[in-house]
Amino acid sequence: MAHAFDPAGREAVAGKWVWFVALGVILIMCGGIAFGNLLMATVASVYYVGIIMLIGGLLNLGHAFQVKTWGSFLYWLLSAAFYAAAGLFAFINPVLASAVLTFLMALALIVAGCFRVWVGFKLRPFGGWGWMVVGGLVTLAAGLVIAAGWPVNSLWILGLFLAVDLVMQGLASIAFGVLAKG
Numbered sequence: 104m105a106h107a108f109d110p111a112g113r114e115a116v117a118g119k120w121v122w123f124v125a126l127g128v129i130l131i132m133c134g135g136i137a138f139g140n141l142l143m144a145t146v147a148s149v150y151y152v153g154i155i156m157l158i159g160g161l162l163n164l165g166h167a168f169q170v171k172t173w174g175s176f177l178y179w180l181l182s183a184a185f186y187a188a189a190g191l192f193a194f195i196n197p198v199l200a201s202a203v204l205t206f207l208m209a210l211a212l213i214v215a216g217c218f219r220v221w222v223g224f225k226l227r228p229f230g231g232w233g234w235m236v237v238g239g240l241v242t243l244a245a246g247l248v249i250a251a252g253w254p255v256n257s258l259w260i261l262g263l264f265l266a267v268d269l270v271m272q273g274l275a276s277i278a279f280g281v282l283a284k285g
Contacts, residue, residue: 116283123280130273137266144262149200153193160187202257208264209249216243 137144160183167179193200219239226232249260 113283117285120280120284123276123283127273127275127277127280130269130276132273134266134269134273137262137269141259141262141266144265145201145257145259146197146262148261148265149193149197149204152204153190153197153200156186156190156193158190160184160190198258201261202254205249205257205260206253208260209246209253212242212246212249214246216240216246219243 137147163179163183163186167176167183170176170179216239219242220236221239223232223235223237223239226235249256252260
């Protein structure tokens with residue numbers, strides 16, 4: 104299968120490889136800081152979600168005034184109010200908000216894991232179906248472990264996920280930069 108990547112674009116990316124490596128190093132350092140204080144990383148994650156919810160509330164409020172003749176003004180106004188309330192809640196009580204988010208994450212992982220196991224067994228006639236089942240079991244186990252430690256782990260689990268993500272993105276960026284150079 105031929106790739107539709109522009110060779111000139113490849114040269115431009117290869118010429119900037121050092122920027123990818125630098126970004127990767129910075130991301131890994133940020134991940135290290137997050138690992139150093141998982142509680143603060145959790146609070147930062149909750150504040151991030153709070154900001155996004157507040158922005159969503161403002162956008163829904165603006166939309167409510169744009170569609171006021173559609174007869175759905177109240178729906179959009181209530182949607183804006185709930186988004187804004189959730190965003191404010193994240194800032195007012197980030198510890199409780201982290202407990203709610205951690206519980207929802209555990210629930211989502213459990214459901215996703217069960218679904219992946221089911222899909223894996225449905226793919227049994229195809230090669231590699233077992234990997235889908237194993238991946239689903241790992242996701243299911245992660246959700247169960249998080250749920251078993253809830254609500255105590257709510258103080259650090261979101262921060263841990265943020266720290267791991269920062270480090271993984273950093274490693275991926277470094278690997279991409281080094282390989283794009285060649």
